[in-house]
Amino acid sequence: MKPVVPPFPNARLRRLRQSPALRAMVRENALSPSDFIWPVFVMEGTDAEEPVASMPGVMRRTVDRIGAAAREAYGLGIPAICVFPYTGMEQRTEDCALAWSPDNIANRAIREIKSAVPEMAVMTDIALDPYNINGHDGFVENGQIINDRTVDALVKMALTQAKCGADILGPSDMMDGRIGAIRAALEAESHQNVTILSYTAKYASAFYGPFRDAVGASSALTGDKNTYQMDPANTDEAMRLVQRDLSEGADMVMVKPGMPYLDIVRRVKTEFGVPTFAYQVSGEYAMMQAAAANGWLDGDAVMMESLMGFKRAGCDGVLTYFAPAAAKLLNG
Numbered sequence: 405m406k407p408v409v410p411p412f413p414n415a416r417l418r419r420l421r422q423s424p425a426l427r428a429m430v431r432e433n434a435l436s437p438s439d440f441i442w443p444v445f446v447m448e449g450t451d452a453e454e455p456v457a458s459m460p461g462v463m464r465r466t467v468d469r470i471g472a473a474a475r476e477a478y479g480l481g482i483p484a485i486c487v488f489p490y491t492g493m494e495q496r497t498e499d500c501a502l503a504w505s506p507d508n509i510a511n512r513a514i515r516e517i518k519s520a521v522p523e524m525a526v527m528t529d530i531a532l533d534p535y536n537i538n539g540h541d542g543f544v545e546n547g548q549i550i551n552d553r554t555v556d557a558l559v560k561m562a563l564t565q566a567k568c569g570a571d572i573l574g575p576s577d578m579m580d581g582r583i584g585a586i587r588a589a590l591e592a593e594s595h596q597n598v599t600i601l602s603y604t605a606k607y608a609s610a611f612y613g614p615f616r617d618a619v620g621a622s623s624a625l626t627g628d629k630n631t632y633q634m635d636p637a638n639t640d641e642a643m644r645l646v647q648r649d650l651s652e653g654a655d656m657v658m659v660k661p662g663m664p665y666l667d668i669v670r671r672v673k674t675e676f677g678v679p680t681f682a683y684q685v686s687g688e689y690a691m692m693q694a695a696a697a698n699g700w701l702d703g704d705a706v707m708m709e710s711l712m713g714f715k716r717a718g719c720d721g722v723l724t725y726f727a728p729a730a731a732k733l734l735n736g
């Protein structure tokens with residue numbers, strides 16, 4: 405569609421920008437708390453929380469405190485929460501067995517949230533990195549990531565999370581074949597209503613730094629994730645991944661990180677027209693918070709502007725650490 409713009413002065417595009425009322429009438433996109441999925445960090449212990457140093461405003465909470473936090477977020481209009489576990493070095497092993505234990509903190513947190521706010525959608529993370537001695541999302545043998553054996557483990561993780569009451573599974577590992585394997589296992593075990601929000605186009609990004617800090621993986625990680633996460637230079641490959649994940653049974657797809665990859669979001673939405681999400685990752689959050697803390701940026705303003713960018717690019721929703729703060733602003 406070609407915009408019709410008659411010559412000046414017939415067209416004065418400023419006319420419609422003159423007043424808040426006129427601007428509101430022609431505004432193309434809107435943000436709402438229902439656009440947000442709130443990522444949270446849980447840790448061992450009781451009745452405690454601690455700040456994540458590299459993510460000002462973000463806390464790690466013990467499982468017994470996560471229900472109240474979820475209830476508050478749901479009360480603000482945020483429909484979904486995504487649980488990430490902090491695991492210390494002593495809990496990490498080569499076989500990653502804790503990953504599919506129903507009693508690991510992530511799975512306990514799912515049950516805690518579902519009992520505190522049953523209406524809230526609970527999303528999980530499926531990848532071995534919080535449990536792996538070397539910090540990788542998959543098993544490592546002789547310096548190589550072992551794809552298919554990793555997929556078997558991811559399926560066990562997925563089934564445990566589904567049994568604990570998860571509504572949305574989030575495979576974030578970027579192994580090949582994991583969506584199909586997880587979908588088949590869910591069908592076989594009568595979890596046909598559990599949804600999959602695939603981390604489909606997940607790039608090998610330096611913007612994950614503060615998150616690895618938050619989950620205790622920074623010191624664990626040996627090497628990089630370039631053999632499974634995407635090359636930041638690619639876009640066609642992202643379309644192939646979306647096609648592949650949808651055909652294997654993903655209900656929703658994600659682009660990650662967010663702000664540097666909004667071109668990918670737009671392509672996914674335009675070419676596939678499926679529920680499309682983006683993750684405004686830890687490094688994006690950290691840089692805005694750091695600049696705001698220095699008085700270099702207006703924190704609230706850049707938060708809202710950045711979130712609107714996701715909507716404009718075509719996102720149906722955004723995973724963002726800003727979720728509660730942005731929801732509060734939107735609710736006035």
Ligand code: PBG
Nearest residue numbers: 531533576611612615685686687
């Ligand atoms: C782990 C995972 C990562 C993030 C979400 N799940 C980190 C990584 O891949 O190393 C990053 C989230 C963020 O930076 O906010 N599979």
